[in-house]
Amino acid sequence: MKNKVYSNKAPKPVGSYPHSRIAGDFLFLSGIGPRDPKTNLIPGVQYDDNMNVVSYDIDKQCHSVFSNVKLVLLDSGAIWGDLVDVTVFLTDMKRDFDKFNKIYKEYFLESQPCRTTVEINSLPTPIAIELKCIAFLGDK
Numbered sequence: 001m002k003n004k005v006y007s008n009k010a011p012k013p014v015g016s017y018p019h020s021r022i023a024g025d026f027l028f029l030s031g032i033g034p035r036d037p038k039t040n041l042i043p044g045v046q047y048d049d050n051m052n053v054v055s056y057d058i059d060k061q062c063h064s065v066f067s068n069v070k071l072v073l074l075d076s077g078a079i080w081g082d083l084v085d086v087t088v089f090l091t092d093m094k095r096d097f098d099k100f101n102k103i104y105k106e107y108f109l110e111s112q113p114c115r116t117t118v119e120i121n122s123l124p125t126p127i128a129i130e131l132k133c134i135a136f137l138g139d140k
Helices: 060-074 094-106
Strands: 020-023 026-028 053-055 083-090 112-118 129-136
Touching: 060 094, 060 112, 060 129, 083 094, 094 112
Parallel strands: 083 112
Antiparallel strands: 020 026, 026 129, 083 129
């Protein structure tokens, strides 16, 4: 099994884990969120004076999370079309699923990996979306 992969272009992991890991013909990405790689800020989030989230823009977070996944894929020797499975974690399914699904379709016009979307109470940082992805590298 190959060593862990850390991307210099994607946001740093918020815990003790690599961005991805190769096992055989598969690349497993750790949970990837929408934090900006340069500023570490979450796109589209508005805070009150006590740093509580007042509002967020799911569109901005979706575009950012897809960008971050692409960065990790590239640094791991894969491309967008190599994705075979995507697990989506949303913190508000009722509010965000339709917007997310519309944006998701834009990114997966040609390749369509399997997908599971679940709602969860919260994520480790005040993000509204996180992706867990698996890519197939066997054709390379």
